[in-house]
Amino acid sequence: MLRVLLVDDEPHILQGLKALIDWNSEGYEIAATFSNGQDALDYLKDNRVDLIIADIKMPVMTGLDLLKEIRKSGVSDADFVISSGFADFSYAQTAIKYDCKRYILKPVDKEALLEILGEVKQRNHTQDKAPISKEMEDAYFERDLIGVIRGKFDDVMLGRVLNKISDDDIVRYIEIQAEEAFLPDEDRDESDKIAMQRKIYEAAKAFLSDNEFNAVFDPSGHDNIYDVGFIYTRSLSVNMGCSEEDYFIKLHDYIRDYTNFEINLFVGKSVKGLRNTTKSYGTALRLRFLKGFREKQSIYNYDDNDIKNSNEKVLILKDSIDDFVRAVEDYDKDRILETVEKLYTDVRESGASSFIDININYIVFQLINLAAKLDDDINQEEILRIISEKTFEKGALRGSKEHFKQFALEYADYLSQLRKNVSTGALADIEREVRDNYMSNLTLKGLGDKYYVNSAYLGQLFHKRYGCSFRDYLHNYRIEKAISLLLTTDMKIYEIAAAVGYRDVDYFVNKFIAVKGCTPAKFRKQEKKDN
Known part of the structure; x- marks a missing residue:
C-alpha cells in the first residue's frame, strides 16, 4: 500500500x-490528516509517505511553505499535489519550482484524483523513480x-519492523555496552x-x-551512553540449538x-x-542503573533472583539511608564518607548481596526529592538520568563502595550549586566554547572543570x-x-565529517539523517537542484 x-x-x-x-482498492492508505503544514512537517520527520495532498492557504504553515520546507530539508521524497481554488493560480509557478507534481482544483473531481493516483503509482513501480539507497533504507x-523499543510507534511503524524481524511469543531486549564505556570522560x-x-x-x-x-x-x-540494542526472540536460540542462558553466553563471548x-x-x-x-527495554535500563551498586558481572x-521482583522479603535500611541523605543535603564531605561506610556495613551484616530493589528505589526517591525542594520546576526525569549515569560512570575502575562515595560527593556538589543557582555566565562561556572548538572533543565534565561548574548542574542548565x-x-x-561546508565547498563527505569533529563517517551520516531527514550527499544534491 502507498501511503497518503x-x-x-x-x-x-x-x-x-x-x-x-x-483508497484501499486503489492501492493506497491514508496515513494521517492534518489541518496545517507545521503539524504535517513534524509528522514527516518520523514517518514516511508516498503522496502528500495539501491545500495552499492554511494557518501556521501554508501548503507552499510546507512544500518548500520538505524540498529544502529533504525530510520526504513523496510526490506533492496542491489542491486549491481558482483564485490561487498565481501560486502554481512557485509550486512547480519546488517540484509539485500536480495542481488539483477544489472541489476535487473523482476522475482527476484517480488520474493523479495512477500517475503516482506508476512512478513508484517503475525504475524512473530513483530507488532509496540502502543507507537511507537502513536509517x-x-x-x-x-x-518500537522506546514505545513510541504506531501500527505502520511496527509493520515495517515486522517485515524484517520475526515476531515471537518470547522477546527480550538486550543492551550491550563495552566495559570501557563506563570510564570517565577524561x-x-x-x-x-x-x-x-x-x-x-x-x-x-x-x-x-x-x-x-x-x-x-x-x-x-543519551549522553555518556554508548549502547547497542539487541532484540532477542526465542527462535534465535532454538535455531542455534541451545537454551536462552547459553545463547546469551555465546553472544557475549x-x-x-x-x-x-x-x-x-x-x-x-x-x-x-x-x-x-x-x-x-525498561527492565534492561533498570539493570544498567543497578550496575554501579552490584558486584561486577x-x-x-533480569531473571536473576536478586534483581527481579520476588516474593522474598527485602530489608529497607531506612535509618542508614536517611543519615546518608542528610549528609548529602548538608554537603558534609566527612559525614558522607562515614554514612556510606555505615550503609555498606549494614548491607553486609543484613546478608543482602547488594543494594537491590526497594533500597535503591528509596535512595533514588530521596535524592530526587532533595533537588526538587531546591527548584520546583526541576525536571525529575532529568535528575533520574543524572543519577543513573553517575552511578555507573566509574564503576568499572573502582569497587562499588568507593565508586558510590565519589558519586555521593559529586551529587552533593551538584545540589550545592543548584542551591546557589550558579549559572551567571556559565552558559555563555559554554556557548562560546562550542562556537570556537566544536570540532574538538568537548564534554560536559571537561567544560565543567574548566569553568568550575558541576557537570551534572551544567547538564541541568542545558536541558x-x-x-x-x-x-x-x-x-x-x-x-x-x-x-555550510556542503553548500559552499566541494569537500568530500568524509572530509566534512572530520572537519566538524566526527572521526566516524557512518556516525556522522546517521546524525545528519536524524537532524535533516536525509543523507549529506542527498541534501547537497537537492540544494544544488533548487538553486
Whole structure:
C-alpha cells in the first residue's frame, strides 16, 4: 500500500477526500490528516509517505511553505499535489519550482484524483523513480525499530519492523555496552567510545548473520551512553540449538572475542511479541542503573533472583539511608564518607548481596526529592538520568563502595550549586566554547572543570535552556557547520565529517539523517537542484 498524507484546514474537505474514492482498492492508505503544514512537517520527520495532498492557504504553515520546507530539508521524497481554488493560480509557478507534481482544483473531481493516483503509482513501480539507497533504507528502519523499543510507534511503524524481524511469543531486549564505556570522560574521548560502539554493533550483526536487523545502533541516544540494542526472540536460540542462558553466553563471548573488549549485557525481562518490547527495554535500563551498586558481572539478567521482583522479603535500611541523605543535603564531605561506610556495613551484616530493589528505589526517591525542594520546576526525569549515569560512570575502575562515595560527593556538589543557582555566565562561556572548538572533543565534565561548574548542574542548565542535552546541542551545531561546508565547498563527505569533529563517517551520516531527514550527499544534491 502507498501511503497518503492529507493536509487541509477545512474538516469537511478532509472528510470529503476520504470518502471520495475507495483508497484501499486503489492501492493506497491514508496515513494521517492534518489541518496545517507545521503539524504535517513534524509528522514527516518520523514517518514516511508516498503522496502528500495539501491545500495552499492554511494557518501556521501554508501548503507552499510546507512544500518548500520538505524540498529544502529533504525530510520526504513523496510526490506533492496542491489542491486549491481558482483564485490561487498565481501560486502554481512557485509550486512547480519546488517540484509539485500536480495542481488539483477544489472541489476535487473523482476522475482527476484517480488520474493523479495512477500517475503516482506508476512512478513508484517503475525504475524512473530513483530507488532509496540502502543507507537511507537502513536509517529509516532503525528509526522505526528505536520507536518500537522506546514505545513510541504506531501500527505502520511496527509493520515495517515486522517485515524484517520475526515476531515471537518470547522477546527480550538486550543492551550491550563495552566495559570501557563506563570510564570517565577524561580517560577516553567520545570518538574512541563511538568507535568501540560501532565495533560492537558490527560484531552483533555478524553474530546474528541472516537476522542482522535484530541489532540497532545507539538506541538510547543519551549522553555518556554508548549502547547497542539487541532484540532477542526465542527462535534465535532454538535455531542455534541451545537454551536462552547459553545463547546469551555465546553472544557475549562472540562479541568479546570479535572486538577484544570486555563487554556487558543487560538482558531485560521476557515479553510476548515485539509490540511489548518497550517493557523489556525498561527492565534492561533498570539493570544498567543497578550496575554501579552490584558486584561486577559480564551478563546482568533480569531473571536473576536478586534483581527481579520476588516474593522474598527485602530489608529497607531506612535509618542508614536517611543519615546518608542528610549528609548529602548538608554537603558534609566527612559525614558522607562515614554514612556510606555505615550503609555498606549494614548491607553486609543484613546478608543482602547488594543494594537491590526497594533500597535503591528509596535512595533514588530521596535524592530526587532533595533537588526538587531546591527548584520546583526541576525536571525529575532529568535528575533520574543524572543519577543513573553517575552511578555507573566509574564503576568499572573502582569497587562499588568507593565508586558510590565519589558519586555521593559529586551529587552533593551538584545540589550545592543548584542551591546557589550558579549559572551567571556559565552558559555563555559554554556557548562560546562550542562556537570556537566544536570540532574538538568537548564534554560536559571537561567544560565543567574548566569553568568550575558541576557537570551534572551544567547538564541541568542545558536541558532547561535549550530543551536538549549538551551532547545533542553539540551535534546540532556540528551538523549546521557541516551544512555550510556542503553548500559552499566541494569537500568530500568524509572530509566534512572530520572537519566538524566526527572521526566516524557512518556516525556522522546517521546524525545528519536524524537532524535533516536525509543523507549529506542527498541534501547537497537537492540544494544544488533548487538553486
